[in-house]
Amino acid sequence: MSEHLSEQEIIRRDKLKEFERLGIDPYPADLFEVNCNSLQILNEYDDEQKNLQEVSIAGRLMALRLMGKAAFAGLEDQRGRIQLYISRNDLAKGEDFTLFDEVVKKLVDIGDFIGVKGYVFKTKTGETTIHVKEFKFLGKALRPLPVVKETKDEAGNVTIHDAFVDPELRYRQRYVDLVVNTGVKETFLKRTKMIQTIRDYLNEHGGIEVDTPVLQNIPGGAAARPFITHHNALDVPFYLRIANELYLKRLIVGGFDFVYEFSRNFRNEGMDRTHNPEFTVLEYYVAYKDYFWMMDFTEKLFEKIALALHGTTEIKVGEQTISFKAPFKRIGILEAIQEKTGTNVSEMKEDDLRELCKKYHLDVNNTMGKGKLIDELFSELCEGTFVQPTFIMDYPVEMSPLTKKHRSKAGLVERFELMINGKEIANAYSELNDPIDQRARFEEQVKLMERGDDEAMFIDHDFLRALEYGMPPTSGIGIGIDRLAMLMTNQPSIQEVLFFPQMRPEKSE
RNA sequence: GAUUCUGUAGCUCAGCUGGUAGAGCAAUACACUUUUAAUGUAUGGGCCCCGGGUUCGAAUCCCGGCAGAAUCACCA
Numbered sequence: 001m002s003e004h005l006s007e008q009e010i011i012r013r014d015k016l017k018e019f020e021r022l023g024i025d026p027y028p029a030d031l032f033e034v035n036c037n038s039l040q041i042l043n044e045y046d047d048e049q050k051n052l053q054e055v056s057i058a059g060r061l062m063a064l065r066l067m068g069k070a071a072f073a074g075l076e077d078q079r080g081r082i083q084l085y086i087s088r089n090d091l092a093k094g095e096d097f098t099l100f101d102e103v104v105k106k107l108v109d110i111g112d113f114i115g116v117k118g119y120v121f122k123t124k125t126g127e128t129t130i131h132v133k134e135f136k137f138l139g140k141a142l143r144p145l146p147v148v149k150e151t152k153d154e155a156g157n158v159t160i161h162d163a164f165v166d167p168e169l170r171y172r173q174r175y176v177d178l179v180v181n182t183g184v185k186e187t188f189l190k191r192t193k194m195i196q197t198i199r200d201y202l203n204e205h206g207g208i209e210v211d212t213p214v215l216q217n218i219p220g221g222a223a224a225r226p227f228i229t230h231h232n233a234l235d236v237p238f239y240l241r242i243a244n245e246l247y248l249k250r251l252i253v254g255g256f257d258f259v260y261e262f263s264r265n266f267r268n269e270g271m272d273r274t275h276n277p278e279f280t281v282l283e284y285y286v287a288y289k290d291y292f293w294m295m296d297f298t299e300k301l302f303e304k305i306a307l308a309l310h311g312t313t314e315i316k317v318g319e320q321t322i323s324f325k326a327p328f329k330r331i332g333i334l335e336a337i338q339e340k341t342g343t344n345v346s347e348m349k350e351d352d353l354r355e356l357c358k359k360y361h362l363d364v365n366n367t368m369g370k371g372k373l374i375d376e377l378f379s380e381l382c383e384g385t386f387v388q389p390t391f392i393m394d395y396p397v398e399m400s401p402l403t404k405k406h407r408s409k410a411g412l413v414e415r416f417e418l419m420i421n422g423k424e425i426a427n428a429y430s431e432l433n434d435p436i437d438q439r440a441r442f443e444e445q446v447k448l449m450e451r452g453d454d455e456a457m458f459i460d461h462d463f464l465r466a467l468e469y470g471m472p473p474t475s476g477i478g479i480g481i482d483r484l485a486m487l488m489t490n491q492p493s494i495q496e497v498l499f500f501p502q503m504r505p506e507k508s509e
Numbered sequence: 510g511a512u513u514c515u516g517u518a519g520c521u522c523a524g525c526u527g528g529u530a531g532a533g534c535a536a537u538a539c540a541c542u543u544u545u546a547a548u549g550u551a552u553g554g555g556c557c558c559c560g561g562g563u564u565c566g567a568a569u570c571c572c573g574g575c576a577g578a579a580u581c582a583c584c585a
Contacts, residue, residue: 065547068541071544125544129543147520455584
């Protein structure tokens, strides 16, 4: 860190010496008893009853207006902001006015932590305020916070002055963003509530939350480039997981009927407003179920989340209003392509599919098999058009090496993806539990790899061994938690729903 | 990875065809016991992202870095 201090930082450091001179510890160790919060006071204070006459509250000083022998301050705690009224006489100890004249008027800065005790009242202008009787300094801020102010016009429209908006500063110094920008905390609290809702729902239905390895010998369960690392004692490479699917299925083999994990996954790929190198996927696997059951179960979950967060199933996302009311629309991928292009691709050969892709100016090459070409057609021409929640069903077998073959449609598998607002939010299937078929599918992947597909899967022999011991029919799903959080909080970028989105390291000085 | 735009005070931003810096808020000092973007008066604060070049002279023009944003490509 730079040794260079700004004028304001030097002044704040000098104030520490003043505290010392006055015998006040600017970083006291003892606890400060808090008996309420700002939101409670604003909600519960009744000027007729004169309740809340002994409140004790602590937080960060975010505004200070000195008025000679009195002062108004804004105190911000976890729940919001409350005004304080501080008068010189109230803080006096006999004839000693040090606390007001020195501490409040000179040494306290915006950003400092303070604790106060007093009674609640309403000012002339009707603002609920704490009349401070006791004042305790709790912690000095040596760096000045950006000062963001709000004004309201007659219509009640809020104007924000000097907003702290530079995305780089906001993400690198999220702690400042959280302090200064109202609404940021709200987004993250909603994310937490969303995860709690999911956990409750899964637990209610018999789900068992588990943890499986992040460091894996074989990065399986998805098609993606992994991060690689090295274990010194064993002198072997390890991969950071790109998915946890194969481990959860091993647990189904082991006799658990319903397991789930919020899995932090890592993929060594590009980053943009919908991709972070580490991201969270919820996966759950339920024995003796198929993908139809999974659709029913999952749409109810989404409806529940919407209700828990917004009290309604209609949610505004950007320009769109999305209805999370179950049931969701269901359509086969081939039907979806036919709907958009007018071409029936179900009987087409690989070369014809490649020609069709070229007709739509899609970027294709010879390493792409039939399945990948269909996937290309769908994701380029169709995916973005599904705004309302829609289950896209029955994918080509080539793209789905871990999925059970369709019970009646040749060449397809029992898989669905859930599209919302033009994005894939979930991916699920009737799990492939035939070990001989699974081995053959892995071998297909090896051939793709030999053709140059750098995202084809590795063979996981231990996983095959597990399947050979027998796995019950099972349905499993993966849900992109960050993307779901973006939808549910109406945020346009993944960085807004991750506390600390990945960024290039700051240059050290 | 490609293209476009951006980088000036703690924060938000001005700064023209080149003449070595400005505003508001914040800070400092004084006044003010119900203010609320408090007010009034005064004051201080800058490696103009970094490194080269052109020039008598560069925040400004040119080249090269670095960092960020937006769009596109790959992916969830």
